[in-house]
Amino acid sequence: xxxxxxxxxxLRHVRACNRHDLSGFRAFSIEGVTVGQVRTGFxxxxxxxxxxxxxxxxxxxxxxxxxxxxxxxxxxxxxxxxLVADGVIPRLRGEMxxxxxxxxxxxxxxxxxxAVPFFxxxxxxxxxxxxxxxxxxLHLWVGKRAMDRGVAPGQYDNLVAGxxxxxxxxxxxxxxxxxxxxGLPAEMALTAVPVGTVTYLxxxxxxxxxxxxxxxxxxxxxDFIPRNTDGEVERFELWPIAKVAASVRDSDDWKxxxxxxxxxxxxxxxxxxxxxxxxxxxCRGLRR
Amino acid sequence: xxxxxxxxxxLRHVRACNRHDLSGFRAFSIEGVTVGQVRTGFxxxxxxxxxxxxxxxxxxxxxxxxxxxxxxxxxxxxxxxxLVADGVIPRLRGEMxxxxxxxxxxxxxxxxxxAVPFFxxxxxxxxxxxxxxxxxxLHLWVGKRAMDRGVAPGQYDNLVAGxxxxxxxxxxxxxxxxxxxxGLPAEMALTAVPVGTVTYLxxxxxxxxxxxxxxxxxxxxxDFIPRNTDGEVERFELWPIAKVAASVRDSDDWKxxxxxxxxxxxxxxxxxxxxxxxxxxxCRGLRR
Numbered sequence: 001x002x003x004x005x006x007x008x009x010x011l012r013h014v015r016a017c018n019r020h021d022l023s024g025f026r027a028f029s030i031e032g033v034t035v036g037q038v039r040t041g042f043x044x045x046x047x048x049x050x051x052x053x054x055x056x057x058x059x060x061x062x063x064x065x066x067x068x069x070x071x072x073x074x075x076x077x078x079x080x081x082x083l084v085a086d087g088v089i090p091r092l093r094g095e096m097x098x099x100x101x102x103x104x105x106x107x108x109x110x111x112x113x114x115a116v117p118f119f120x121x122x123x124x125x126x127x128x129x130x131x132x133x134x135x136x137x138l139h140l141w142v143g144k145r146a147m148d149r150g151v152a153p154g155q156y157d158n159l160v161a162g163x164x165x166x167x168x169x170x171x172x173x174x175x176x177x178x179x180x181x182x183g184l185p186a187e188m189a190l191t192a193v194p195v196g197t198v199t200y201l202x203x204x205x206x207x208x209x210x211x212x213x214x215x216x217x218x219x220x221x222x223d224f225i226p227r228n229t230d231g232e233v234e235r236f237e238l239w240p241i242a243k244v245a246a247s248v249r250d251s252d253d254w255k256x257x258x259x260x261x262x263x264x265x266x267x268x269x270x271x272x273x274x275x276x277x278x279x280x281x282x283c284r285g286l287r288r
Numbered sequence: 289x290x291x292x293x294x295x296x297x298x299l300r301h302v303r304a305c306n307r308h309d310l311s312g313f314r315a316f317s318i319e320g321v322t323v324g325q326v327r328t329g330f331x332x333x334x335x336x337x338x339x340x341x342x343x344x345x346x347x348x349x350x351x352x353x354x355x356x357x358x359x360x361x362x363x364x365x366x367x368x369x370x371l372v373a374d375g376v377i378p379r380l381r382g383e384m385x386x387x388x389x390x391x392x393x394x395x396x397x398x399x400x401x402x403a404v405p406f407f408x409x410x411x412x413x414x415x416x417x418x419x420x421x422x423x424x425x426l427h428l429w430v431g432k433r434a435m436d437r438g439v440a441p442g443q444y445d446n447l448v449a450g451x452x453x454x455x456x457x458x459x460x461x462x463x464x465x466x467x468x469x470x471g472l473p474a475e476m477a478l479t480a481v482p483v484g485t486v487t488y489l490x491x492x493x494x495x496x497x498x499x500x501x502x503x504x505x506x507x508x509x510x511d512f513i514p515r516n517t518d519g520e521v522e523r524f525e526l527w528p529i530a531k532v533a534a535s536v537r538d539s540d541d542w543k544x545x546x547x548x549x550x551x552x553x554x555x556x557x558x559x560x561x562x563x564x565x566x567x568x569x570x571c572r573g574l575r576r
Contacts, residue, residue, distance in 0.1 A: 193558035270481035283485040
C-alpha cells in the first residue's frame with residue numbers, strides 16, 4: 001500500500017503506524033459531527049444498503065430520524081449483519097465500542113469492534129507496561145500472543161493490553177483485562193500509574209485506525225509471575241530492558257502498536273536518551 | 289496579538305505556547321536548508337543591510353560565498369551589532385546558540401541567543417523537575433526567578449532550566465546549569481533521568497519561538513536544599529504536588545513554558561489522569 005520502510009531502527013515503527021492517505025476517504029458523521037472516515041468504496045457500498053445511511057455534503061451520515069444512541073446502534077448493527085453476510089466485513093466480535101465526538105464526550109452510538117476501522121472511528125485502548133526493578137536493572141514483562149489470535153498471532157505484547165469497550169470506565173477495564181490477560185488481582189492492577197498516551201493514525205486494508213492508547217506503568221514485585229486466564233497469551237517472559245529495546249529496534253516481532261508503547265516506556269525511563277539520532281522525532285511521533 | 293484565553297485550566301498554557309500565525313513570516317535558509325522563519329518586516333530590514341543577507345525564493349538567505357560556520361557566524365554577528373545599535377533588536381547576550389538543520393545535525397552557524405527568536409531559529413533547552421518522595425506524597429522544588437531577570441521576572445521555574453549553548457553537550461550543560469542555578473554537585477546532577485521533550489511553536493512580538501525542551505526528572509534526597517549561585521533565582525521552595533498543580537491550573541505565576549514542563553510531569557507521574565477532560569488534548573499538545 002505504501003513504499004517500504006527500513007528494517008531496523010525505532011522510528012520506522014512510528015512511521016508504520018502513521019502511514020495513511022486520506023484522499024481516498026470521506027467523512028462519517030452523526031448529527032453534523034464527524035466521528036469517523038470511510039473509504040469511498042465502502043461508503044458507496046453502505047449507500048446501496050439504504051437506511052440508516054444517507055449521503056451528505058462531507059460523505060455519509062445516519063438518518064436524522066434515528067433518535068438517540070440506542071436507535072442508532074440498533075440500526076447500524078442490523079446493517080452490519082448484512083455486510084457480514086455479504087462478506088464485506090469479517091464476523092462481528094460481540095464487543096461494543098463507543099462512538100463519540102471525542103474522549104469523555106456523550107455517547108452517540110455503539111458499534112461492534114470489528115466494524116470500527118471500516119468506519120474510521122477512534123478506538124481507545126489501554127496498555128500496561130509491567131516492569132520489575134532488579135539490582136542489575138529494569139526488566140519488562142513481555143507477553144507472547146497466542147497463535148490463534150486474529151490480530152498479530154505469535155507477536156510480542158505488553159503485560160496487559162485491551163480495547164476500551166463501551167460502558168466500562170478505564171479503571172474497570174484495567175482491572176478486567178489485568179485479570180483476564182495476566183492473572184493480576186484487582187488491588188495489584190489498580191497500582192498501575194497512568195503515564196500518558198500514544199496516538200497514531202494508521203491506514204489498513206479495512207480502513208482507518210485513529211487509535212488512542214492510554215498508557216500505564218505497573219511496577220511488580222520480583223516474585224510475581226503473571227498467568228494468562230483467557231487463552232489470548234501463550235506465555236510471559238521477563239526480559240532485561242536492553243533485550244526489549246534491541247528486539248523492538250531490530251525485529252518485527254512485536255504487535256505493530258506495542259512497538260510504540262514500548263518506545264514510550266524506553267523514553268520515559270531514560271533508556272532512550274537525547275543523543276539517539278531519532279530521539280526528537282520519536283518524542284514527537286508518539287503523539288499526533 | 290491573539291484572542292483571549294481562559295484564565296484557568298491546564299490546556300490554556302499549551303495553547304498560549306502554540307499561538308502563531310505564520311502568514312506574516314518568510315523562510316530563513318542557509319545553503320538551501322530552511323533553518324528559521326522571519327517576520328516580513330524584519331526580513332526587509334535585514335535586506336536593507338545588504339550582505340550577508342540576500343533575498344531568495346522562500347524569503348531570505350545568507351550569501352553563498354560565506355564558506356562554513358565560522359564565516360557565517362562572523363558576518364551575521366557583525367550585522368546584529370548594527371541592528372542593536374539601531375534599536376531593532378535588544379542588546380546581545382554573549383551566549384551563542386547553534387543553528388542546524390535539526391537536532392544532532394552539523395552546525396551551520398552560531399547566533400547570539402538574543403537574536404534567535406527574531407530569526408525563528410529552533411532553540412533547545414533543558415528543564416529539570418527536581419522532586420522529593422515524602423511519606424505524604426510527591427513534592428516538587430520550585431524556583432522563584434529573580435525580579436531583575438529579562439524574561440519572566442518573579443515567576444516560578446523548574447529547579448534547573450537553561451538554554452542549550454553551542455559547543456556543550458546536553459549532559460555538560462546539565463551539570464553547568466545545575467550548579468549555577470541550584471548548587472547541585474555534578475554527581476547529583478548526573479542522576480537526572482531524561483524523560484522526553486516538550487515542543488511548541490510560539491509567536492512573540494520579536495518573532496517566532498519553535499522551542500525544544502529536553503526534560504529530566506531528578507529525585508532528590510529529603511535533606512537536600514538547593515542553593516542558587518548565579519543570582520538568577522530569588523529563592524527555592526518545596527511544594528506538595530497538589531499545590532503545584534493548583535497553581536499552574538489557576539494562576540499565571542509560572543514562566544510560560546514551565547507550565548508545560550510541569551504539566552508533563554503531572555501526567556507522567558499519574559497526578560493528571562485520563563478522567564480529566566483535558567487529558568488527551570494535553571498529552572497531544574505537549575508535542576508538536
